[in-house]
Amino acid sequence: xxxxxxxxxxxxxxxxxxxxxxxxxxxxxxxxxxxxxxxxxxxxxxxxxxxxxxxxxxxxxxxxxxxxxxxxxxxxxxxxxxxxxxxxxxxxxxxxxxxxxxxxxxxxxxxxxxxxxxxxxxxxxxxxxxxxxxxxxxxxxxxxxxxxxxxxxxxxxxxxxxxxxxxxxxxxxxxxxxxxxxx
Numbered sequence: 001x002x003x004x005x006x007x008x009x010x011x012x013x014x015x016x017x018x019x020x021x022x023x024x025x026x027x028x029x030x031x032x033x034x035x036x037x038x039x040x041x042x043x044x045x046x047x048x049x050x051x052x053x054x055x056x057x058x059x060x061x062x063x064x065x066x067x068x069x070x071x072x073x074x075x076x077x078x079x080x081x082x083x084x085x086x087x088x089x090x091x092x093x094x095x096x097x098x099x100x101x102x103x104x105x106x107x108x109x110x111x112x113x114x115x116x117x118x119x120x121x122x123x124x125x126x127x128x129x130x131x132x133x134x135x136x137x138x139x140x141x142x143x144x145x146x147x148x149x150x151x152x153x154x155x156x157x158x159x160x161x162x163x164x165x166x167x168x169x170x171x172x173x174x175x176x177x178x179x180x181x182x183x
Contacts, residue, residue: 034044035038047108051100052153052160056169058098059133062121063147079121081137088137089167095131097151100176102133111155134166155174157181 021125059079066080079097081089106112116130128131134150150166153159159180161167167176 002067006163015064015104016127042174045177048153048160049172049174051107051113052151052167052172053169054100055095055098055104055131055153056133056149056151059093059135060147060180062097063135079135083137083139087147088139088145089123090136091123092135093121093133093135094118094126095133097121098133107155107158109155110160111157114154114156115132120146125163129156129163132166154180161174 060165062079066078070128079093081090081091083089094116096136097119114129114131116126121135125134131153132151134152136148138146138148138152140146149169150161151169151172152161152163152166156175157179158173158177160176160178162180
């Protein structure tokens with residue numbers, strides 16, 4: 001009988017080595033997917049906050065136009081709260097009264113913003129889920145009328161603030177975007 005020559009210098013990978021590489025790649029891909037999802041969500045939140053700030057800027061333009069119209073002796077849209085008799089006031093401007101260059105009809109999550117039907121500023125907080133900008137006038141120590149702005153902006157799933165407690169303009173950040181309903 002002859003002995004077969006057994007070569008000990010075979011080249012290639014064993015099945016165990018290949019499986020180990022596949023498992024490591026799967027773990028790395030899973031971690032990358034989680035990181036990418038987190039980055040996308042943060043980007044959407046940032047865009048939602050940017051939209052909220054744009055709606056506030058648009059409401060500010062409406063309030064300023066009211067002031068300009070009253071100086072010119074014409075009537076405006078009555079968006080500015082009164083500062084007469086030494087007291088301030090509050091008006092609620094629905095976001096559909098504000099025209100944005102970007103359109104502003106859909107949130108970064110792809111849902112329509114809840115806009116309601118009216119475009120007039122009202123004295124009572126909307127109770128129907130309508131997104132709005134709250135404009136509050138205050139008489140400061142010098143007797144000047146100043147305005148502060150807060151917003152409730154919702155697309156039915158995500159929101160900045162709540163219907164009862166809008167978020168002040170100077171404190172808006174990504175943490176203010178909350179899920180209000182299961183997505």
